[in-house]
Amino acid sequence: MAKVGRTAAGVAIKQAGTKTANVARSPEGSHKALERRQIETAKQIVTLLGGMKGAAMKVGQVLSFLDVGLVPEEYREEFQAELAILRDSAPTVSWQEMGKVIQEELGEPASSAFAELDPVPIAAASIGQVYRARLHDGRDVAIKVQYPGVNDAVRADMQNLGMLMRLAKRITPQMDVKAVGDEIRDRIVEELDYELEASNHRTLARIYRNHPFIVIPDVVTSMCRERVIVTEFIEGDSFEQIVSGPQEERDRIGEIVYRFYFGSMYRHRNFSGDPHPGNMMRLADGRVAFIDFGLFKHLGEREIELELATGRAVTERNASELHRLWADGGFLPQPDRIAPEDLLAYAGDVIGWYTTDEEVQITRDLVSRVAIQGGDPRSTHFRTMRHQDFKAEHLLGRRLELLVLAVLGELKASNNWHRIAREWMYGDEPVTELGRQEAAAAA
Numbered sequence: 553m554a555k556v557g558r559t560a561a562g563v564a565i566k567q568a569g570t571k572t573a574n575v576a577r578s579p580e581g582s583h584k585a586l587e588r589r590q591i592e593t594a595k596q597i598v599t600l601l602g603g604m605k606g607a608a609m610k611v612g613q614v615l616s617f618l619d620v621g622l623v624p625e626e627y628r629e630e631f632q633a634e635l636a637i638l639r640d641s642a643p644t645v646s647w648q649e650m651g652k653v654i655q656e657e658l659g660e661p662a663s664s665a666f667a668e669l670d671p672v673p674i675a676a677a678s679i680g681q682v683y684r685a686r687l688h689d690g691r692d693v694a695i696k697v698q699y700p701g702v703n704d705a706v707r708a709d710m711q712n713l714g715m716l717m718r719l720a721k722r723i724t725p726q727m728d729v730k731a732v733g734d735e736i737r738d739r740i741v742e743e744l745d746y747e748l749e750a751s752n753h754r755t756l757a758r759i760y761r762n763h764p765f766i767v768i769p770d771v772v773t774s775m776c777r778e779r780v781i782v783t784e785f786i787e788g789d790s791f792e793q794i795v796s797g798p799q800e801e802r803d804r805i806g807e808i809v810y811r812f813y814f815g816s817m818y819r820h821r822n823f824s825g826d827p828h829p830g831n832m833m834r835l836a837d838g839r840v841a842f843i844d845f846g847l848f849k850h851l852g853e854r855e856i857e858l859e860l861a862t863g864r865a866v867t868e869r870n871a872s873e874l875h876r877l878w879a880d881g882g883f884l885p886q887p888d889r890i891a892p893e894d895l896l897a898y899a900g901d902v903i904g905w906y907t908t909d910e911e912v913q914i915t916r917d918l919v920s921r922v923a924i925q926g927g928d929p930r931s932t933h934f935r936t937m938r939h940q941d942f943k944a945e946h947l948l949g950r951r952l953e954l955l956v957l958a959v960l961g962e963l964k965a966s967n968n969w970h971r972i973a974r975e976w977m978y979g980d981e982p983v984t985e986l987g988r989q990e991a992a993a994a995a
Contacts, residue, residue: 679744906970
């Protein structure tokens with residue numbers, strides 16, 4: 553928090569100086585000066601959040617593709633391009649330090665544990681760095697190694713969570729901040745255990761084995777430890793390469809992303825809560841590989857049915873049924889304080905993109921509107937939000953929903969998302985080619 557405070561103060565001073573100097577500049581010169589200052593600020597944030605690792609870096613990763621109106625529209629592209637650096641690379645920790653972690657965890661030096669290992673990291677995650685290596689049996693693998701000391705750093709981040717939850721309580725007084733805070737803390741702390749992540753990873757690898765367009769790399773279980781996870785190495789096109797492709801391909805990738813994350817939650821009740829561009833890549837054969845399952849959740853049948861019933865009520869514009877579902881589910885501590893029609897209007901603005909039977913192109917503006925309407929004091933539904941509670945077990949699902957939407961917004965993907973969602977909401981037969989391929993493989 554001290555680092556953030558110092559950075560914010562420095563930025564404020566520089567921006568004030570820029571505005572003062574702009575008085576003597578031409579309009580064009582003023583614009584360029586302010587633009588330079590905005591980009592400089594983004595670079596400072598990348599350095600700050602990347603160097604802090606842990607939860608702080610994860611915030612930067614999310615802001616790189618989820619636009620919630622933090623900077624003026626004319627600077628968003630440049631701002632998010634700088635933050636995009638945090639998706640798969642960040643200020644690195646030396647190999648000397650990371651090699652010690654491997655030796656401590658595997659009980660032998662990396663030079664003997666692996667036939668070959670490149671000490672230059674190929675990626676940096678929020679709590680670890682990734683290296684390419686080869687096993688003695690010839691298999692190419694990726695090794696994710698936890699940063700030294702990050703366990704203590706993340707736990708320190710979690711101590712600050714109480715302050716953030718108190719701020720949230722001011723916005724949504726009915727929220728059970730202890731339950732929500734405990735859920736956030738539990739899920740984040742679980743990310744520190746790579747053996748648990750390996751178990752999550754194996755769960756999804758089993759579910760998607762031999763899938764026609766989704767790939768989950770295999771885990772090398774015998775070499776996984778609390779701070780080291782080893783998986784099959786895969787190579788493919790980055791998200792940035794996909795985004796620069798034709799609309800038809802971006803639509804196809806968008807449907808795959810949607811089917812993977814939403815399908816994992818609603819069909820299989822096991823899902824990754826961390827959809828972001830750095831966790832996916834397109835393979836040479838067109839399939840899409842997904843990685844990183846530290847932030848993970850299993851939902852029970854009751855929770856899934858409530859989610860699906862909510863989607864059906866919003867689809868059918870059944871305000872009274874939606875109100876009943878949320879009141880019975882504990883989301884409305886004082887049900888009479890919220891009119892059913894107001895609740896439906898709120899839910900419709902948040903999930904209308906997949907509960908309306910029409911083709912919808914996901915744009916950054918749409919993502920920004922959904923993010924603001926769904927959980928921001930600027931929402932036109934702010935009064936409705938203030939009288940809701942947020943059940944902790946549904947928290948990661950809402951994160952998944954918003955971040956998948958943000959990824960689709962980066963792709964500018966277009967589809968009738970509702971027709972796909974009907975497969976899990978109503979049990980309808982698939983109407984897209986990808987859906988038919990998936991159904992045939994599952995038969």
